[in-house]
Amino acid sequence: MQLKLVIFDVDGTLVDSQGLIIEAMNLAFEGEGLAAPSRADTLSIVGLSLDVAMFKLLPEADAKLRERLVEGYKHGYMLRRAETGVAQSSPFFAGARDVLQRLHAYDDVLLGVATGKSRRGLDKLIEGHGLEGLFVTTQVADDHPSKPHPSMIATALAETGVEARDAVMIGDTSYDMDMAAAAGVAGIGVGWGYHETSALSAARHVVENFAALEGALAQVLEISS
Incomplete structure (x- = not known):
């Protein structure tokens, strides 16, 4: 066979999962005092690894800021997923x-x-x-x-x-x-x-x-x- x-x-x-992704990205940027990306910009990076995604969204930022954004995104994503559950958030x-x-x-x-x-x-x-x-x-x-x-x-x-x-x-x-x-x-x-x-x-x-x-x-x- x-x-x-x-x-x-x-x-x-x-x-x-776009609602969850956008909310987590917004939380990450706002946590660093930055304007959140547009919905279209956030959805454009879905599928990329987070380090690559953050570079594409904020190429002028230094590596440490992008690392903090990655961690902020992960934290926000897990927090919102825990609040709403997988079936509802994704x-x-x-x-x-x-x-x-x-x-x-x-x-x-x-x-x-x-x-x-x-x-x-x-x-x-x-x-x-x-x-x-x-x-x-x-x-x-x-x-x-x-x-x-x-x-x-x-x-x-x-x-x-x-x-x-x-x-x-x-x-x-x-x-x-x-x-x-x-x-x-x-x-x-x-x-x-x-x-x-x-x-x-x-x-x-x-x-x-x-x-x-x-x-x-x-x-x-x-x-x-």
């Missing part, structure tokens, strides 16, 4: 859970994650949504260079033993699609996330809902929809 690997980004792809997009469960039921399909989240953040999300045992490989920002470096996907392929031609990366940002291209795997961009679809030029397909995603997977990996 030839195994296939479907790798998902998380924020903006599986769950809609709800699934419509159809996401159902598609995950259907894909998981195939004997020849493995599921993975490649996210800019920390290990702690991903573990909390998996626990909060009851997704334990669903993903066989989980790649996080703690262990890799920031997207779009291909390290996350390369490691996921190595851990599962799946060839690049039998894998796909699903995500909502240009970082996800550029990472997929750099790793030599097909990229499927989603239109409901945080980057405009016009930015997903490296994607093999761009879909607008989870029903269409299953159809695209059927074409790319010959997974029956």
